[in-house]
Amino acid sequence: MNRRPIGYYVHHQGAGHATRARLIARTLARPCTLIGTFDGADPGVDSFIDLPDDRIAAGFDGRDNAATRPMALHYAPLGVDGLRDRMAQIAAWVASADPVLMIVDVSAEVALFSRLLSVPTLVVRLPGDRTDPPHLEAFRSAERLLAFFPRALDGAANPEWVRSKTAYVGYLSAAPKADPIGEDGSIVVVYGRGGAGGSFADLAAAARAVPERQWQVVGPVTDEGGECPENLRLHGWIPDIGPYLDSAALVIGTGGDGVVSGVVARGKRFVCIPEPRAFDEQAATARALQAHGAAIHRADWPPPGDWPALVRAGLALDPALMTSLDQPDALTRAARLIGDFADRLDPQSSAPKSVGPGVAPYSNGRRA
Structure with missing residues (x-):
């Protein structure tokens, strides 16, 4: 007896989207296919579609400047083969697999395209100012919104109808806590995959300014x-x-999901130096x-003279305030919410639909 699958669209920026998708896909009872641009990397799941890249230039921020772009879209450049091919592959998979729903993390275009393909969606909300027309129309098209952060951190600018449509699942941490160990007094600086990384000169100057750590x-x-300080x-x-993270007395990092979920799960003292991202x-x-x-x-990044006072202020933070943001069962609740929603849409298991003459069943990444 077959169960209709779930599709999960994964944005390419950084490692957080793919990590979250992998955790959820492995926890769901229903089959799940990850769909995204993995550039040949192993997504770590049994079923996936590796889409061609749709960017028109390296480092492009995902928003084209076409004067004729519809207001409901962020990115719709004309004449881009990668964009045309990826949409065709998504449509072919939907026609073949007959998914019960699509999770979109994140893309206004894929959310609206899924709706045009008559597939219900659960659309992931990210932090930041996302009150622009494309985001709001993607949110409006969704059956439900998923926020992988706590309600306490939601921005007040978001419309009430968006907030009421949102399930605040909480942070999913891909770095599980170890057995309790004592902090060793170290300062841990974390850079994610999606940004520019750190500057050796800045790090060396900070370490010299706080030599006791x-x-x-x-x-x-x-x-x-150049010369590397002995304490770096x-x-x-x-x-x-x-x-x-387990051994750190103080964590310094960006505002990405990976590091934030890790410090929240551990109740760590944290200095957050965000990297530039779309929509703040x-x-x-x-x-x-x-x-x-x-x-x-x-x-x-602070100048060297600021670091001694900044480290003292960071060490004076109350870890209980960070711990209060933790929702330890977030992954289980997310999988249950998604699974229950899929079961309501598909109460009886069914075989995939016949896709008609000339349309072959599609999957470019299923393992044997």
Whole structure:
């Protein structure tokens, strides 16, 4: 007996979207196909579609400037083969697999396209100012909205109908807490995959300004060279930052989901230095954390002379305020919410629909 699958669209920016999708797909009882631009990387699930890249230039921020672009879309450049091919692949998979619903994390265009393909959607909301027409129309088209952050950190600018349509699932942490261990007094600096990384000169100056603390840096660092202070260690990109977070007395990082979910899960003292993102995403998270009293927000990397006082202020934070934002069962609740919604749409298991003559069943990433 077959159960209609769930499609899960995954945005390419950074590692957070794919990590979240992988965690949820592995937890769902119903089959789930991840759909996104993975560039040949292993998404870590049994069923996936590796879409061609639709960007028109390296580093493009996802918003074209076409004067004729409809107000309900962020990105609809003309004559881009990658965009045409990826939409065709999504449509072919929908026609073949007959998904019970599509989770969209995130794309206003894919949310509206799924609706045009007559597929119900659950659309993921990210932090930041997302009151522009494309976001609001994507939210309006969805059956329900999912926020992988706590209600306490939601921006007041969002319309009430958006907030009332939102299920606040909470942060999903891909770095599980270890057995309780004592903090070693270190300062841990974390950079994610989606940004520019850290500057060696800035990190070296900060470590010299606070010589009594060991500085552990995980993630990409640029312009390495020159003399490295004895209390500074650069570890590069590592798949599991959990052990470093566990031992840290103070965490310094961006406002991305990966590091924020890790510090929330552990109740860590946190200095948040957001990286530039569309719609003010990371800065909005940093401001909300500071307003809650759970973190210190700095808009830019501080000069060396500011670090001693900033570290003292960070160590004086009350970890209970960060812990209050944790929802430890977030992954289980997210999977249950999605699964229950799918079951209501598809109360009886069914075989995939016949897709008609000339349309072959489609999947370009299913494992044997």
